[in-house]
Amino acid sequence: MQAIDPTAHSPGACQAREVLDRVGDKWSLYVISQLGSGTKRFNELKREIDGISQRMLTVTLRGLERDGIVTRTMYPVMPPRVEYSLTDLGRTLLETVGTFVRWAEENLDQIEAARARYDARAGEIEAFG
Amino acid sequence: MQAIDPTAHSPGACQAREVLDRVGDKWSLYVISQLGSGTKRFNELKREIDGISQRMLTVTLRGLERDGIVTRTMYPVMPPRVEYSLTDLGRTLLETVGTFVRWAEENLDQIEAARARYDARAGEIEAFG
DNA sequence: CTGTATCCAAATCGATACTG
């Protein structure tokens, strides 16, 4: 790929970081990934994304909605029903996120192994160095 | 893409998050992106990655080295010379990161527009709602 | 040049309690 060159001060490269910060965080990645399989309700997402708190799901969904990546549809019934789904823009992002998540899954073993080697070496140095 | 299903408790899906956390953060993305154009020295990276502090560059590089994504080569000369480059694993990640960063750059305008709309609507509600 | 160590401020996040 083309390396990003901040020295060029192209508006795109400088502001892209802000986008990556928002959309590249752990929970956003998982919300986008989950919404890839269709429209979901709030608690449905909460159940499916292991370990996310209500607060973080709310915050993440608001951010993605603000960025035009998910839509929020509220049905004024009792009890309330709110549905989330990807926008067109969100679906283009889904492709990218997908390859990223798959990369992580596919290379887990290699990374774990690398970590083990690194930690073992660090331990050695601490003990005998 | 395939949605991640934490309820399945597949070892890959559950631990992939840990990998994404490390490799998906802001600074890692930029370090990987920069190293895509070749081997770099510490201060070279620091200059090229706008806004990164010495501390965060060190922390980020250590993490990526631990995960087997970058190699660190130290030349015992005075003054010290340390070179960083991507491993084979790192180069496979570069592809993925590249599409991600490009997505952010290419869709910056759409996202900014969406944010402006969202914020305008929120302002309205605050003022007249 | 390439770091490490320390301190402190700010952001993040989870838990909990409460609301329409």
Place this chain on the structure above:
DNA sequence: CAGTATCGATTTGGATACAG
């Protein structure tokens, strides 16, 4: 059900000083 509000703990990150 789908949130909001608040609080305290943890994490993160920048600034600074120092070292091989």
